[in-house]
Amino acid sequence: MPWKGEKNPYYIWLSEIILQQTRVEQGLPYFLRFKEKYPTVKHLANAKEDEVMRLWQGLGYYSRARNLHETAKNVQQNFKGKFPETFDELKKLKGVGDYTAAAISSFAFGEKKxxxxxxxxxxxxxxxxxxxxxxxxxxxxxxxxxxxxxxxxxxxxxxxxxxxxxxxxxxxxxxxxxxxxxxxxxxxxxxxxxxxxxxxxxxxTKITERYFNYLIIKSKKEIFIQKRTGNDIWKNLYELPLIETPKPLKKNIKEAIGKFLGTKNFSMVSGAKEISQMLSHRKIHFRFIEIELKNFDSFKLNNSKKIKLKALARLAFPKTIHLVLHENSLL
Ligand code: SF4
The missing domain is CATH 1.10.1670.10 (Helix-hairpin-Helix base-excision DNA repair enzymes (C-terminal))
Known part of the structure; x- marks a missing residue:
């Protein structure tokens, strides 16, 4: 492992945050990518949040990426780019728990922790x-x-x-x-x-089930997307317009979409794509429904915005949405 025997607290911290709740085989390429793109804590601190989230895309537990970025800025601004050296001080950093603080303080600074x-x-x-x-x-x-x-x-x-x-x-x-x-x-x-x-x-842990019905609303050049800003999974990642329902959306799909869009001026192109994904104690049931809006160019949707299809590649999406966009040749 590239972090074995590592003494640089920045790399130890980076590897530990990436490996929380992640298998080594999955985390390793992410560690190498982050290390290459942000060789010092200063590089990471100066990065744009969308760029950090994009690099993290697919690794899950996105609060780790937000904490990673926030802590890098904190270390850069308040500690002159140098990590604190003791377990107690390290624990004050956001996203750093007992395990990570002990790993950094013992591996980098030889503390008996x-x-x-x-x-x-x-x-x-x-x-x-x-x-x-x-x-x-x-x-x-x-x-x-x-x-x-x-x-x-x-x-x-x-x-x-x-x-x-x-x-x-x-x-x-x-x-x-x-x-x-x-x-x-x-x-x-x-x-x-x-x-x-x-x-x-x-x-x-009790498993809760959630039903996410995503709408693919696009023209030849643009697509509707929205940013997840609430205190929920995938905060600050992008997604397609979402209708979340307490149960699977089986009957009255068209009616539900019409109510969501505030118009009947659309047709359903496809609605069969259903995928499930486990996220620690949640099971997410996805449904992707492609619709065609008659007045796409003038249409406005609350909380969503139209962006150019070619701009999609710059944004971070949850893994399953990224996969579906890719399958639809949109990414
Ligand atoms: S510690 Fe005990 S359980 Fe683990 S490998 Fe050794 S003998 Fe087996």
Missing amino acids: AVVDGNVIRVLARVFGIETGFDTTEGKKQFAALAQQLIDEKNPAAYNQAIMDFGGVVCSPKNPKCDECPFNKICVAKVKDLIAVLPYREKR
Whole structure:
């Protein structure tokens, strides 16, 4: 991994933010692209938000991109472009939690601060047989305290890297390599046959379902789009005009569109494209309906604007919308 052994706090921070809730294979190309386009925190701080969101497009959890940009500006303006060096100071930065602050402070500045990520939790829960839910307040405290107790005082960075790698490579979630593991005689999970149930999660997240019906309203040269500004998923990304419904829009589609547009002066070109996407605890059901407006050139739509088709490529869209625009040769 290009961030292994990295001492530059900017690159460590960048990689950690990108890798939150993201698999390494997915995050790696994004890290390389960000590093190339914004080689220093100053470059990122001076970038336009639309450009940052565009580069982040497809990675999901977009609040990370907004926080990334805001924190870069903060570090540049208030810390003269230098990251704070301690765990406590780093935690004050937006989007930087315990894990990222510990990673930066130990890897870049050698602070004796243990990182606690999913890999670390798994190793500790199994070796020590901890049955407290890792997603509870008590569990979080317990894992953090144990990790801190175990840290190598002389080389905290190597210790942190080693335990994370150990969890990723040897003590993996499924089929851990217990036969080759140096702890296999003392590991409580191995000895008591608890590997399948540890680490233990207490709460189950309820999945909510949302129904997004998007309208593709375009001419040969222009298309209607809007920016998501509310405190909701995909804030500051662009999308097509949206009719969100509490249930699938099966019957009376034309009526619903007519009400949304405030006109009956349109025809439906197609409305069959349906896709679902899981977003942590939400399932989004997309429906893309292409319509033809008779008076496209003079038509105005609340909260939406017409832009040139060739300008679409400069804007950031949620992954599924980007895919559909691409399939329709609009991107
Ligand atoms: S013995 Fe198996 S479960 Fe226990 S720490 Fe080693 S790899 Fe993980």
